[in-house]
Amino acid sequence: MNTFLYGVLPYIALTMLIGGTIIRYVYFERGWTTKSSEFLAKRDLEWANNFFHVGLFMALGGHFVGICVPKFVTEAAGTNEHAYHMIALAGGIPAAILFLGGFLLLLKRRFAGSARLAVNTSSMDRWLYLALLLTLVSGTAATIQNIPGAFDYRETISPWFRSVLMLQPDVRLMADVPVMFQFHVFMGMVVAIVFPFTRLVHCLSLPFEYFLRRDIIYRRK
Numbered sequence: 492m493n494t495f496l497y498g499v500l501p502y503i504a505l506t507m508l509i510g511g512t513i514i515r516y517v518y519f520e521r522g523w524t525t526k527s528s529e530f531l532a533k534r535d536l537e538w539a540n541n542f543f544h545v546g547l548f549m550a551l552g553g554h555f556v557g558i559c560v561p562k563f564v565t566e567a568a569g570t571n572e573h574a575y576h577m578i579a580l581a582g583g584i585p586a587a588i589l590f591l592g593g594f595l596l597l598l599k600r601r602f603a604g605s606a607r608l609a610v611n612t613s614s615m616d617r618w619l620y621l622a623l624l625l626t627l628v629s630g631t632a633a634t635i636q637n638i639p640g641a642f643d644y645r646e647t648i649s650p651w652f653r654s655v656l657m658l659q660p661d662v663r664l665m666a667d668v669p670v671m672f673q674f675h676v677f678m679g680m681v682v683a684i685v686f687p688f689t690r691l692v693h694c695l696s697l698p699f700e701y702f703l704r705r706d707i708i709y710r711r712k
Contacts, residue, residue, distance in 0.1 A: 496677065497662040501655045504680040511687030512695065525693040526616075531607040539596030546590025550630070553582050558652050562645040576640045587631040594627055619689045622681050629675040642669055648676065 516523060528536075557579065565575055598620060601608045637644075651664040665673065686692065 493666060494662050496673075497651060497655075497665045498660040500677075500680055501660065504683040508683040508686055512692060515687045515692060523692055523696070525690050526611075528601075528608055528611060531605060531611060536597075536600065539593050539600060542589045542593030543597060544593070546586050546588070546593055549582060549586035550590050553579065553586060557645065558649045561653075562649070572643070573640070575645075580634075580638060583634050587627075587634055591627045591631050594623060598624070615685075615689055619685060619691070622678060622685060626675065626678040626682055629671055629678055633669070633671040633675050636669070636671055642672070644668075644672060648672060 562572075566572075570578070601612060601620075647664045647668050651661055654661040654664070665676075668676075682691075
């Protein structure tokens with residue numbers, strides 16, 4: 492099972508993520524959208540949406556540095572393990588609060604807000620929300636659990652991830668990783684697998700023209 496989870500499943504997830512996204516764009520481009528619901532219920536969207544996306548970008552930046560940048564690089568730059576851990580917590584905890592908090596507000600808006608949203612929520616949307624919720628909760632729990640700094644993921648998860656990218660997965664690195672971190676990694680792969688079939692594909696559109704286009708005016712009822 493360890494070999495499957497950390498030596499096979501990552502490549503299934505990468506294949507689904509890349510191949511599925513290409514197929515979705517080429518053959519089902521008309522469905523390439525966020526399925527925006529702002530016109531259905533706008534009042535609770537602004538703060539929740541901003542919190543969620545700011546937390547998302549902070550989390551992505553933290554994950555990139557923590558996973559893709561080898562430990563010896565930060566140490567060569569003069570950042571020892573304690574200093575790095577403090578910096579990671581200083582960025583990770585606010586990111587978790589914004590990311591998870593914004594997502595919970597979005598869930599409240601969709602499932603406990605306007606009835607219009609309920610009938611415009613597909614089955615795939617519901618599975619997506621569940622996968623994202625479990626990913627965010629496990630990531631937040633792992634961060635809080637590791638506040639004392641007893642576990643150094645840059646000696647286990649990070650080199651494992653890089654070994655996967657180099658097509659030489661070292662599954663032994665994940666054997667003694669705490670369960671919460673393992674679950675977070677697993678849910679990350681689940682999100683990658685369902686990504687091409689959900690509204691998440693819109694993040695690849697890079698809609699820079701959004702900041703330049705004129706506002707769309709909706710008349711009140």
